Amino acid sequence: MHILLYISNYFIPFLILSIIICGLTAKIDVYETFITGAKNGCRTVIRLVPTLIGLMTAVGVLRASGILEAVSELLKIPAALCHIPVPVIPIILVRIVSSSAAVGLILDIFKEYGPDSLVGNMVSIMMGCTET
Numbered sequence: 001m002h003i004l005l006y007i008s009n010y011f012i013p014f015l016i017l018s019i020i021i022c023g024l025t026a027k028i029d030v031y032e033t034f035i036t037g038a039k040n041g042c043r044t045v046i047r048l049v050p051t052l053i054g055l056m057t058a059v060g061v062l063r064a065s066g067i068l069e070a071v072s073e074l075l076k077i078p079a080a081l082c083h084i085p086v087p088v089i090p091i092i093l094v095r096i097v098s099s100s101a102a103v104g105l106i107l108d109i110f111k112e113y114g115p116d117s118l119v120g121n122m123v124s125i126m127m128g129c130t131e132t
Helices: 002-027 030-065 066-072 074-081 086-098 099-113 118-129
Strands: none
Touching: 002 030, 002 086, 030 066, 030 086, 066 074, 066 086, 066 099, 074 086, 086 099, 099 118
16 A cells, blocks of 8 residues: 555656656757646636626526526426435536536535535536536
8 A cells, every 4th residue: 555655645746757868868848848738727717707608607697597406396307216316406406507517507506405415416426427
């Protein structure tokens, strides 16, 4: 067990050093390549932030207006036939549209029920097994 802890402490620095050494031996300007990649990553984040803000706001409005709860109540009986707890229904509905927006709902479920509860396990499995 101690050997795994020792290896895990040095794996990331070793990986970064290996990439730098491979880049230098291939005569690649490692720093310039890193800066270019960082710029592209920042551009991607800037393009995605408005969408994420919009989706999170929409989910917040749906929750505050009570629409999610009303739809959950409508789907309570069909969900019970499938053994799906009522708190999971909003996650199912929001997850169809946006996994990022569903994360906020899941964090609320973790706060209320705990991550080790049945509901917490169900939403964790949903987030881990379905990707948009």
